[in-house]
Amino acid sequence: MEKITVDELLKKVGSKYGLISLVVKRAREMLNDSEKTIKAGEIINKIFEEIVQDKITIKQEEVDESKQKESEEDKEDVRRVSRREKD
Numbered sequence: 476m477e478k479i480t481v482d483e484l485l486k487k488v489g490s491k492y493g494l495i496s497l498v499v500k501r502a503r504e505m506l507n508d509s510e511k512t513i514k515a516g517e518i519i520n521k522i523f524e525e526i527v528q529d530k531i532t533i534k535q536e537e538v539d540e541s542k543q544k545e546s547e548e549d550k551e552d553v554r555r556v557s558r559r560e561k562d
Contacts, residue, residue: 479523487526488533497533498522 488494501522505513525531
């Protein structure tokens with residue numbers, strides 16, 4: 476399979492926080508179900524392939540939560556920048 480870009484993954488999931496949440500949940504599932512040792516890089520690549528192929532998706536309520544969290548963090552970043560400019 477070709478190299479998967481972050482942009483491709485974000486188009487499928489919707490936000491960086493949603494992507495992280497989905498990857499972590501799927502990685503835990505894979506590790507718990509596996510009887511053999513799996514390299515972290517192999518797990519991540521497999522999960523990325525599953526996302527691009529629509530084999531796994533994020534639930535709508537998780538998308539909403541991740542977008543809200545992303546919005547809150549963006550606002551906090553703006554506040555930090557504003558404080559620096561005032562100093």
